[in-house]
Amino acid sequence: MTRSSLTTPPPDASAPAAHPAAPAAGSSLGAHYSRCFGCGDDHPTGLHLKAATPDGVTVEAEFTVGEAHQGAPMLAHGGVLAAAMDEVIGMSVYLFHKPYVTARLETDYLLPVPVGTTLHLRAWCNGITGRKAYLEAEGRVGAPDGPVAVRAAALFIEVGMEHFAKHGDLAAIAAEHQDFEVNP
Numbered sequence: 001m002t003r004s005s006l007t008t009p010p011p012d013a014s015a016p017a018a019h020p021a022a023p024a025a026g027s028s029l030g031a032h033y034s035r036c037f038g039c040g041d042d043h044p045t046g047l048h049l050k051a052a053t054p055d056g057v058t059v060e061a062e063f064t065v066g067e068a069h070q071g072a073p074m075l076a077h078g079g080v081l082a083a084a085m086d087e088v089i090g091m092s093v094y095l096f097h098k099p100y101v102t103a104r105l106e107t108d109y110l111l112p113v114p115v116g117t118t119l120h121l122r123a124w125c126n127g128i129t130g131r132k133a134y135l136e137a138e139g140r141v142g143a144p145d146g147p148v149a150v151r152a153a154a155l156f157i158e159v160g161m162e163h164f165a166k167h168g169d170l171a172a173i174a175a176e177h178q179d180f181e182v183n184p
């Protein structure tokens, strides 16, 4: 991954351990919001990412590129692939039971991805310091050990729940996420 200094953890960043209430190894992760473009079942043209955590600290997911995700004819749009990276990274950082938002997302595109391809995604955290979490993801074609088509590195920033209340619709998320811990 060609990563900038902004998404590279500083030496004092600590490697995250699984949160005590993290989902058990092998658990599926449901959608955090039914209308989310990345994971929501009720989004008509969304990515419908299906995710699980193998170990409580990383996320594995699948996304099949559909007609609605084209840029060039029958090839995935780069912005849609970046959205898939953002989503799987977002899912992985929420395993730490704190609300985070994307501040910076860097993406490398290595291979074109035709419509109909299933991308096998993986996201993990390289370190956390203060409010900053440094994360990475990759998307492989056709199988978990297939060729890498996309890589991403990201800086996510921890926010308070008031971020969602002030700028969005906290009630809509909370209604579907009643077990989310506000003070983990």
Ligand SMILES: CCCCCCCC/C=C\CCCCCCCC(=O)SCCNC(=O)CCNC(=O)[C@H](O)C(C)(C)COP(=O)(O)OP(=O)(O)OC[C@H]1O[C@@H](n2cnc3c(N)ncnc32)[C@H](O)[C@@H]1OP(=O)(O)O
Binding pocket: 006, 032, 038, 086, 087, 090, 091, 094, 099, 100, 101, 102, 103, 104, 131, 132, 155, 157, 159, 161, 164, 170, 173, 174, 177, 180
């Ligand atoms: C009931 C509710 C439950 C909610 C959770 C449910 C569970 C969900 C489960 C699963 C979800 C998975 C799916 C998620 C989807 C993917 C996530 C998205 O796409 S999020 C949308 C896109 N992102 C935004 O809309 C952010 C917009 N930006 C902001 O709001 C602000 O800029 C924010 C919060 C990022 C920072 O603002 P400041 O005022 O709080 O803080 P400042 O001081 O500016 O930054 C803090 C530090 O970070 C650095 N920083 C900020 N932005 C940076 C950047 N772009 N690049 C480098 N550094 C940056 C700054 O330089 C500063 O560093 P120094 O402390 O001084 O060292």
